Amino acid sequence: MPKRSITSYHVATAAGVSQSAVSRAFSPGGSIAEKTRKHILSIAGEMGYQPNAIARSMSTARTDVRQKSGMVGVIVTRLQDPFFANTIAHFSRDLQAKGWQMLLFSVDTQNEVDDALNSLMQFKIDGVIVLSAILSEHMAQVCKAQGIPVMLYNRDPQDEGICSVQIENFEGGQIAAEVLLEAGHEQIAFVGGGPSDPTTIERERGFVERLGESGLKPFRRETGDYTFDSGREAALRLFSRRERPDSVFCASDVMALGILHSARHDFSLEIPEDFSLIGFDDISSAAWPDHLLTTIRQPIRRMIGEAVDILTERMDDPELPPKSTRFPGALILRNTVRGMGPK
Amino acid sequence: MPKRSITSYHVATAAGVSQSAVSRAFSPGGSIAEKTRKHILSIAGEMGYQPNAIARSMSTARTDVRQKSGMVGVIVTRLQDPFFANTIAHFSRDLQAKGWQMLLFSVDTQNEVDDALNSLMQFKIDGVIVLSAILSEHMAQVCKAQGIPVMLYNRDPQDEGICSVQIENFEGGQIAAEVLLEAGHEQIAFVGGGPSDPTTIERERGFVERLGESGLKPFRRETGDYTFDSGREAALRLFSRRERPDSVFCASDVMALGILHSARHDFSLEIPEDFSLIGFDDISSAAWPDHLLTTIRQPIRRMIGEAVDILTERMDDPELPPKSTRFPGALILRNTVRGMGPK
DNA sequence: CTTGATATTGAATGCGCATTCATATATGCA
DNA sequence: TGCATATATGAATGCGCATTCAATATCAAG
Structure with a gap:
């Protein structure tokens, strides 16, 4: 029998405080007495309360310029390719480490990228990473207009205002x-x-x-x-x-x-x-x-780390100018070139 | 200069109708004249309006028992493993084909699964798929209580009320x-x-x-x-x-x-x-x-197809009983067993 | 033990949408 | 043509939260 989940109101009632107080207890910079916060968090813990990220996102739309969802859209082509799978694994790890969730969309061709981005944007993603593909001129404009930073991984920056990371x-x-x-x-x-x-x-x-x-x-x-x-x-x-x-x-x-x-x-x-x-x-x-x-x-570890850094910085501060980085490849000598084995 | 995105109110104004009408124009079963819908959709298209999935999710929390986010949480261990990468690729494809978005969380060990699920649940996912891991008894209860269907892929159903798909x-x-x-x-x-x-x-x-x-x-x-x-x-x-x-x-x-x-x-x-x-x-x-x-x-294609079917059915209708399926493995004779080559 | 400044708190509000309820318009049938 | 029924529309509402604003409590200094 599915029931509606516990809200900040429930916690507030149980803790004998206002809903605002509960909200503040869960906001890092909230103006609240340390004692009150402890009390609320303790009650909330007992009740199994977790702030609703969706509602939080709605709410921030009021004061912020754009509502923040805490999600990053990732569009990937050829996910079954081991190279990309590995790439995704790293992106996932790095993004999570910084507290971002990853909304993954896989596409088969360049043509589907725009549609994918449209779907993702309905969820008000705070940024987008595109692997081995580019955006249409139109979508690039839309992202710019909405202030959504774009990270092109494995491609040249197609446009002013777009970030990229790739190999030389x-x-x-x-x-x-x-x-x-x-x-x-x-x-x-x-x-x-x-x-x-x-x-x-x-x-x-x-x-x-x-x-x-x-x-x-x-x-x-x-x-x-x-x-x-x-x-x-x-x-x-x-x-x-x-x-x-x-x-x-x-x-x-x-x-x-x-x-x-x-x-x-x-x-x-x-x-x-x-x-x-x-x-x-x-x-x-x-x-x-x-x-x-x-x-x-x-x-790729460094490349992805850099890509995530660049993107997250810009999600936190949309005023930052776009940035593109290229990494040099390193020759790995093994055994498939005549006379040139590992040193 | 990021600006707030276009809302149904803007479209309503432009189209000379009420906000309700716009909402109905975008809702499949909405009670609205076909002519009006066409008109609204056309204006919306020109303006580049897309319904806000976050707000929609908030809204549905009013009448539905639980708010629907349209997102499925996927928790995966060892994403860099080609077997799992390929599995994710298929899940992604099948989920997208049915209109669900995939919120991906990768973990390194079984211990992290609970935390991952907690993070995911803050986003009010409508269902969760766990690859090669299980939930703690506690989280299994929480999911049951909240009416969130759980699909264990590659594991025995650990508990009443949990679905699973795996190989024999x-x-x-x-x-x-x-x-x-x-x-x-x-x-x-x-x-x-x-x-x-x-x-x-x-x-x-x-x-x-x-x-x-x-x-x-x-x-x-x-x-x-x-x-x-x-x-x-x-x-x-x-x-x-x-x-x-x-x-x-x-x-x-x-x-x-x-x-x-x-x-x-x-x-x-x-x-x-x-x-x-x-x-x-x-x-x-x-x-x-x-x-x-x-x-x-x-x-795996069939297995994943089945897993997605089972899960999506239960996200649409939470009353359905849990279901578990096992698929037989097929011997593929190639050349690494003495005297037993391909037929 | 005042006064002014500062730290805490609660009530009220709106984010964007789907839905309900009441109203207006269109349609069917006699 | 008139009335009952079906269909289409808009106004109002609330989902859960963060935030603003006003009110209250606390504190330091005089």
Whole structure:
């Protein structure tokens, strides 16, 4: 028999004080005698009273410019991808640690982001984090108008007034090229996402540019969709032809592992004896002993910490100017590049 | 310059109707002329008005027994684990498809579950899903008293009034034993979680019981914590001794892959030539061509679909009796059990 | 033991919405 | 055409809380 929950009025009655007093007892800066507060909190504890966050949010709408809900909206694409799952895990932890709740919305494509944000905004989220996607120009405006700070994770800040945190994709691509060149490779293939994927574009650009400095061009370019299977399929195309690459730079570890498995299983190729392979991200399975994938690591703990810091600061003080940060990737030398093992 | 958002009053004024009319225009069953509704919706659209879910929730607290927030709390342990990440992805999708928002809270240990639920309840969630953990007796009572349906995913229903969805762990253990026995193994080791982990207990029980029917006992038992590294360490202990098992049943794929990688890398063992290995869950990397792990599959799409159905039905109608469902695991024969390849 | 300043307290209010109740308008049927 | 019924609308209300404002209690200094 569900019954309505205990309110501050009930506690007030039981404690012999006014409802205002109860409210103040639960507000950090409340003007209330310490003795009274103790008494109220004790009674409230006995009764199992917890302030209603929804009502609190309504109430603050009166004096604040915007009502605060204490919730942060998080929009994520490809949640099943281990890289993003891990990212979410960190965001969740960091947000919670600062007392924010996470309203999670997962979408499949960029197109759904606007709808997701609309749904989230009905809940009066205090800020929003978008993973590997951007907002439409319109929604960016709406957020700005409403004073909702936006954090783009893994994307360039699309607009004035929007914050972002991401890895140095261009430099990461350069590093990969550098390593492969240094190992003496010349038939270097690239595997990335589609031609309109911003992440791929940057990584490929850095990669191609660095190759160019040595007078080389990518040996071949294959497209995938950041899934293991698409990596495997890329490998199938790459190694089925007469002319095989002597090395591959792959814009994501998941796809790189697809290539690695395919090479071993479908073509009985040894790595790095038959070809070198370098990935991007440094997901945990890249370090598994039978993989030992050489890759560019994203310092995601620091990146996410920074993203949460930037966002929470702006939720507390909407006047702060937007901020964007880029982190350098770190080369993790393992065993998939010829002659270049761990130091 | 953040400004307060548009309310139903603004729309009402602009449309030349009362606030009630606007509210009704946005309420599916509202008593309002179709013509008026169209007009209001059109004006609202132009103004970019969206009903405030928080205020709506406050309002419904008046007539309903409990206020409805439209949010489901999800408490998850070990979010970084690919199995759970994937589970969350599905929950998110299914919940969204039915119009529910997901308030996600990740915890590290069972101890934190109560606190998490308390935080979530302040937001007046309409239901809660707990992954691989249970509630304290006290919180279970509180939820019951408040009429908040609880769905335990991956756990036995701990209490009257609580719903659950899980895999048949006991039978899964039996199947694993069956397969290994059939393959002619006799030195069969078990690797699972700690002795108080309910999942491990059941799987191990089924496994041991089936071995017993053939007059066998587990060759050895190693403990891990469901991480890849703990699987690897278990393998280190298992294969460093003179007497090696001829096969291993591992209560989770992640740990099983730790064993597989360790066996190949640390001991140069071939699978299934040198020993057989069988996992549990069927995570996606179990199917990677250079793994091809034989395992017991959890039909998680169906399981999660069922969990969401059960929960949403009860959020809509709190009078429904609790329901618990168990799904059978399916043996997926790949290449890690001697003589038993895919059919 | 005053007086003025300060710390506490309670009553009243409104956040934005859904809903009830009373009223006005439209529809059906004789 | 007239009356009963159904439908559409608006005014008023309260959900649970934080906050403002006014009133009271407490305290320090003279």
